[in-house]
Amino acid sequence: MNGPEIRVEFAPQLHLFVPRARPTGAARTATDGVSTLGHVVESLGVPLTEVGTLLVDGREVPPGHVPTGGESVSVRPVEHPQRVPGAPLRFLLDVHLGTLARRLRLLGVDTAYESTDLGDPALAALSAAEKRVMLSRDRGLLRRRELWAGAYVYSTRPGDQLQEVLDRFRPELRPWTRCTACNGLLQEATKEEVADQLKGGTERSYDVFAQCRACGRAYWKGAHHEQLEAIVEAAVRRGTQGG
Structure with a gap:
């Protein structure tokens, strides 16, 4: 049985990963109250390496956020230039x-x-x-x-x-x-x-x-x-x- 749904809207740069979201860039998907938003985004086709800011109802959340039914999610791309902390860039x-x-x-x-x-x-x-x-x-x-x-x-x-x-x-x-x-x-x-x-x-x-x-x-x-x-x-x- 499907759980409550959330609406996930993807930035144009990410549309190629989510054919089901075309042409509007948005998709609806069920939540289970356990899976993180990062897992949900990846299950829809977008690797987290390509994800920048995640917004839920307009507020920024981490990939570990567990979504609940009715939420509206915006997935933005990684900003350029992307900084990779902690080591020389290789x-x-x-x-x-x-x-x-x-x-x-x-x-x-x-x-x-x-x-x-x-x-x-x-x-x-x-x-x-x-x-x-x-x-x-x-x-x-x-x-x-x-x-x-x-x-x-x-x-x-x-x-x-x-x-x-x-x-x-x-x-x-x-x-x-x-x-x-x-x-x-x-x-x-x-x-x-x-x-x-x-x-x-x-x-x-x-x-x-x-x-x-x-x-x-x-x-x-x-x-x-x-x-x-x-x-x-x-x-x-x-x-x-x-x-």
Whole structure:
């Protein structure tokens, strides 16, 4: 038997999670007098990572509020920029966000990523152990209680994904300081130190190199440097302008 109902209205940014709320953005759902408002919102489809302020009849309440019949709930999105307290801002990306991981590393943002699927429990545990913000398009993963922090990546296009993350979190950018392959820090290197990774044309054409302290990979301003430079300049410019 269904219990008393509450009305839940979602901000436009959250409508994609709640098809049943379209086109008005509102849905009615039963309460049981036990489940928290956070649980109710997630049961309707919205991960709590995407929820900002919760209002009940106009007053702000925590996710632990237990709703009662007749209440009117407003679910607002996370404010930008989002502050993540308690640790340096670091990210963990799931297996489907490899291009985004490389671009964040290009910008010098501490970004953990594994090319193999570790599974949701392991990713959530890693997020908690290393205090990293989990970035994913997997709503189930973002609903795991073990997560230290998380965020849904709305776009499927790497360029737009990067803009999303930069606008939402405003991480400090230190371009050209991290290895795009392993996330290690780069240091200056001589041609002799990286000679074993250079082909004849590269060795003749370039004199400035960097090398990853962790995996040893060599870097230089090769054929794709202009494309990478454009990504970096756009990100830095966007950060300077505040999104």
